[in-house]
Each structure stands twice: as structure tokens, then as C-alpha cells.
Amino acid sequence: MVERLTEQLLEDEALTEGLTDEDASELLGWLIGIVEDLEAESSEPPDRYVNQIKRLGHEIARVARRYKVPIEELIDLVELAWEEPGEGSSPKPMQA
Numbered sequence: 001m002v003e004r005l006t007e008q009l010l011e012d013e014a015l016t017e018g019l020t021d022e023d024a025s026e027l028l029g030w031l032i033g034i035v036e037d038l039e040a041e042s043s044e045p046p047d048r049y050v051n052q053i054k055r056l057g058h059e060i061a062r063v064a065r066r067y068k069v070p071i072e073e074l075i076d077l078v079e080l081a082w083e084e085p086g087e088g089s090s091p092k093p094m095q096a
Helices: 002-011 021-041 046-067 071-082
Strands: none
Touching: 002 021, 002 046, 021 046, 021 071, 046 071
């Protein structure tokens, strides 16, 4: 199942359009990691969330293109927002 969902992400050219190869690889790797985590942690199939994951990827790519923000920094911000209350702070300091 993960292989099919991974293919859907890899075939979606709009996810990586206008990004550098490094940023595109970073974004796709992160999105695929989310799909794999969902499969490992949930009894529900991850295909239920693939459209939301794609939409998240499209929005991150759009912000990266429009404001010239590296994908890695945007991913860090999203992960910071997803942290559970009480989890330790991120070991990496935020950069302006």
C-alpha cells in the first residue's frame, strides 16, 4: 500500500515544480516519511490521508517558491507546530 501512495506523490509534478532538486527531494522524502509513519502507527490505511498530505506538500512548495524559503525550514516550522505539548523543544535553533 505504501508503495502505491509513494508513487502517487512521486508522480505529482506540481509538488516539485519550481523547486531545486535538493528542495524537491527534501519535500518528497518528508511526505513519504509521513505516509510510512501513518502506516506504522495507525490501524487505518494511510490512503485515507493522501489528499491531505498532497495538499500540505503543495502549500509548502508554494510558500517556498513565493517567499524563497528553503523547504527544510518550512518543514521544521510544521513539525514545531505538530509537537505535543510538554515535548522537549527542538534541538535546532530557529533561523531568521
